[in-house]
Amino acid sequence: MSEPDAGSDLAGVRTRATDNGDSWTISGTKVWTTGAHIAHAMVLLARTDGTADDRQQGLSQFVVDLPHPDIEIRPIRSIDGQAHFNEVVFHDAVVDSSALLGRRGHGWQQVMSELAFERSGPERYLTTLPLLRAWTGHLREQGATANQRVTLGRLTAQAWALRQMSLQVARELSAGGQPDVLAAMVKDLGSTFEGDLVTAVRDASGIVPRREGGTHLERLLAQSVLHTPAFTLRGGTNEILRGIVARGLGIR
Numbered sequence: 001m002s003e004p005d006a007g008s009d010l011a012g013v014r015t016r017a018t019d020n021g022d023s024w025t026i027s028g029t030k031v032w033t034t035g036a037h038i039a040h041a042m043v044l045l046a047r048t049d050g051t052a053d054d055r056q057q058g059l060s061q062f063v064v065d066l067p068h069p070d071i072e073i074r075p076i077r078s079i080d081g082q083a084h085f086n087e088v089v090f091h092d093a094v095v096d097s098s099a100l101l102g103r104r105g106h107g108w109q110q111v112m113s114e115l116a117f118e119r120s121g122p123e124r125y126l127t128t129l130p131l132l133r134a135w136t137g138h139l140r141e142q143g144a145t146a147n148q149r150v151t152l153g154r155l156t157a158q159a160w161a162l163r164q165m166s167l168q169v170a171r172e173l174s175a176g177g178q179p180d181v182l183a184a185m186v187k188d189l190g191s192t193f194e195g196d197l198v199t200a201v202r203d204a205s206g207i208v209p210r211r212e213g214g215t216h217l218e219r220l221l222a223q224s225v226l227h228t229p230a231f232t233l234r235g236g237t238n239e240i241l242r243g244i245v246a247r248g249l250g251i252r
């Protein structure tokens with residue numbers, strides 16, 4: 001989905017797929033494409049009809065097989081030194097006509113329903129749960145103070161409430177509904193929780209994060225601290241999600 005000039009404003013995508021009859025020619029650049037360097041295929045949102053002024057109209061989705069001789073995948077290094085995501089450049093890459101996913105011109109509607117699923121899934125509130133589990137194990141061995149027990153209980157209750165909200169979105173999607181507003185709430189609350197958990201464990205434990213050496217818990221804490229800035233960006237920023245919620249509540 002994302003492009004250098006189309007992140008929050010996704011309807012501004014410029015990548016173009018031109019219909020050749022029995023194939024499509026794709027040109028443009030995508031960015032932040034997670035896992036493109038190891039994936040066998042990527043789902044692409046591109047303009048097939050009209051112009052950029054048509055915004056949500058005229059967009060379509062494709063499943064593009066990777067690697068491809070005319071698709072360049074450049075790794076982007078993040079703050080933790082790893083390269084999970086990429087810039088993906090389409091140099092007039094030709095794909096078979098069967099690469100079209102769903103209906104031509106319905107890309108926007110298809111992407112919106114996928115985002116409701118993505119925004120409410122476990123990976124949007126459980127990313128830092130391994131840290132909570134590791135800290136719980138540590139407290140079990142070392143003993144916990146009253147304040148540490150309170151922190152542990154509060155975080156566990158929050159994770160449980162988010163799980164119930166996430167399951168409700170899944171139920172509504174299965175029933176054919178469009179739970180966009182609830183999904184946006186899960187992602188906003190869930191990704192905030194992921195970061196708050198790291199701060200709470202760090203404050204309550206007094207453990208010093210270490211990138212190398214040290215204990216498993218110290219390394220996990222360091223990794224969690226470095227990943228935290230991404231939580232409220234990926235899958236749609238919290239500002240955008242709150243806009244969706246406000247619109248759903250009729251106050252925007």
Ligand SMILES: Cc1cc2nc3c(=O)[nH]c(=O)nc-3n(C[C@H](O)[C@H](O)[C@H](O)COP(=O)(O)OP(=O)(O)OC[C@H]3O[C@@H](n4cnc5c(N)ncnc54)[C@H](O)[C@@H]3O)c2cc1C
Binds near residue numbers: 233
């Ligand atoms: C770890 C990670 C993995 C990712 N993986 C993928 C992936 O696999 N595929 C993919 O397509 N994308 C991926 N992304 C991209 C992600 O979806 C975008 O970063 C996100 O949508 C924001 O777009 P942007 O970076 O262009 O920021 P911008 O849209 O430029 O936003 C910059 C800032 O302005 C704010 N802002 C923008 N518009 C408004 C508005 N109307 N109202 C209020 N505030 C606004 C934003 O909230 C943000 O704080 C990933 C990002 C990260 C961090």
